[in-house]
Amino acid sequence: MNLTLWSLKAGQRCEILGFDQVLADNYRTRMMEFGFHPGETVSCVQSLAFGAPKVYRVSNTIFSLDEEVASHLQVRLLGDNE
Amino acid sequence: MSKVILIGSPNSGKSLLFNKLTGLHHKVANFPGITVDVGIGRMRAMTDVELVDFPGTYSLQAISAEERVAVDQFERALDDPEVAHVLCVIDATRLEKSLYFTLQVIRDCERHGKPVTVLANMIDVLDNHKLALDVAGLAAELETPVLPVSARSGKGLDAVVSQLRASAGGATRVPRSRLVDSPDVLLRGTAHQLARRFGPKGDILIRSQTRLDSFFLSSLTGGLAFFAIMYLLFQSIFTWSAPAMDAVEGALAAMADLVVPLFGSQLARDFTSDALFGGIGAFLVFVPQIFVLTFVIGLLEDSGYLARAALICHKPLRLFGLTGKSFIPMLSGVACAIPGIYAARAIDSPRKRLLTYMAIPLMPCSARLPVYTLLIAAFIPADTALGGLVGWQGLAMFCIYFFGMFCGLLVTGVVSRSSEDHYTDLPFVLELPPYRVPGLPPLLRNAWNRSKHFVTKAGKIIFAVTLVIWVLGYFPNYGTDLGASWLGTLGHIVEPVFAPLGLDWRYAVAILTSFLAREVFVGTLGTIFGIESADENMTPLVQQIQASDLSIGSGLALLVFFAIALQCVSTLAILSKESASRSLALKMFVAYLLLAYAAALAIFHIAGLFGG
Secondary structure, three states: OOEEHHHOOOOOEEEEEEEOOOOOHHHHHHHHHOOOOOOOEEEEEEOOHHHOOEEEEEOOEEEEEOHHHHOOEEEEEEOOOO | OEEEEEEEOOOOOHHHHHHHHHOOOEEEEEOOOOOOEEEEEEOOOOOOEEEEEOOOOOOOOOOOHHHHHHHHHHHHHHHOOOEEEEEEEEEOOOHHHHHHHHHHHHHHHHHOOOOEEEEEEOHHHHHHOOOOOOHHHHHHHHOOOEEEOOOOOOOOHHHHHHHHHHHHOOOOOOOOOHHHHOOHHHHHHHHHHHHHHHOOOOOHHHHHHHHHHHHHOOHHHHHHHHHHHHHHHHHHHHHHOHHHHHHHHHHHHHHHHHHHHHOOOHHHHHHHHHHHHHHHHHHHOOHHHHHHHHHHHHHHHHHOHHHHHHHHHHHHHHOOOOOHHHHHHHHHHHHOHHHHHHHHHHOOOHHHHHHHHHHHHHOOOOOHHHHHHHHHHHHOOOOEEOOOOEEHHHHHHHHHHHHHHHHHHHHHHHHHHHOOOOOOOOOOEEEOOOOOOOOHHHHHHHHHHHHHHHHHHHHHHHHHHHHHHHHHHHOOOOOOOHHHOHHHHHHHHHHHHHHHHOOOHHHHHHHHHOOOOOOHHHHHHHHHOOOOOOOOOOHHHHHHHHHOOOOHHHHHHHHHHHHHOOOOHHHHHHHHHHOOOHHHHHHHHHHHHHHHHHHHHHHHHHHHHOOO
């Protein structure tokens, strides 16, 4: 099953696999500039109520992403020991 | 005079560094077309060097029109022979975020033959947490000097000056590293590796940030904190700035009392009192409000809370084409549109900023309050229902306030869905900066600069329009009868326009003068009805309006008209300056005027169906 970054729950970690084809090139570039590049580990720090943007940690920076962006990042869920 | 460019990514502490190096003495310039601020200041330690502070950007690969302007300006600056050095600021606590941009800057500087020095800022934060950055290793790998600095404490700034002096003396060669031919995609990988090798190890900083976020972003505590902070913000605009606004008005009145009697002729006295002091007061009275709001918003921004507030509000506002960052400008607009328009600068998406500009003038600002109070007192009975729990007048006030907000969201919702994207829009990706204790001097300086900007830019327009309205209302009968003045004649001319709303020339004149500021409507009607100081004691005017043959439908039409129409010259002036587009201000003025008229006409006829 294809997981997206948006589907992560608070406390879960994942590895970024790539971007889907829907996300525009300039958005994709900017996301990679922020550190969201394939192979990077991202954790979901907080998942707010009512579908508000979620809070993610990548490297040592915290970002908040809306569904319109996070749902276009394909990820693999990481276990506790990974 | 040689120039040194200061560049860095957002939240790298660049502005504070600029202020430390220049001693806060900077001016703000706008690029033509789009508002992008560039700070220019003379360095304290090297008075023959001008430091140019470029807007913070994440990358030299622009993805929006506004970023394009900033990047183009930077590229042009690299061709400028007066530019002697480039200082690139990075956040030492979050190396990876800054390094990609830094590599781009180093590469472009090498291509243009400009020496660059990397300033690893916030080194004091690393020291406090016993973390370290491998400065020597990073410098060797970048083939570029890297200096650890703290903009907050001033640590390492002497070394920056020494480096610039050495560079000016020709001691620094421009290295031609392997970066010079590297494409962006390669730089991304390099940045990632360098951050891992030389960056601070450990996540102490993130843990403390996460603890605070779990309070400020949780459904319960975060919601309560949000409402408490927004309440304080609202209080700051309405209540805290009120004494200063009263003081400005009082001081101007006292000065007028001193100066006016010095003139012999009645014309000179009237001109000095009403046109000159009235014109100055028309814009000076807003200064305390702008100062206080800018200060409080700066406090929220520098502390790191503003980004959290934007996150909380984003989802509901997105439904109307807006962003979470639109909330504070719109809330400010409930007090006054002018500070609200200034606050919209924090919105990085030009399209969403434009939509926010459209919503702000429809927020029920405090200038509408006297008009609403007068009309509601005149047309809505002071009765209560449900055992006194619900007063009809209070309910009417609530409804007309809500109506304004509803119209604002409706307009942005419709425009965002129906218009083509004239700008490349930015997705909602918001960096949540670490929580910090804000420094007072930069906040005060920023509030001062914003107030000065308002006085110098919008003041002239407001003053000029005030003079024109005064001349029209004073001549040809020297202020003895407003009805017989040129303005009164104009009122008679435009009477047919307002006649379908059941309004005669007197209301037409009051509406015309309200384009100065909405509350002037009350004073003008008072003058026409021959009542002294109607804006301070409305009761006689309310009785006069009730005694006239104005219908309830006309009263409701006036209420709706004032809720929508953008008849405030100060707002239009500042909108034109901030958006760098006169046509936007003009289009909004015309569109809201037509919308206000159509809505007023509709409400007049609906009321007529019910016998109003």
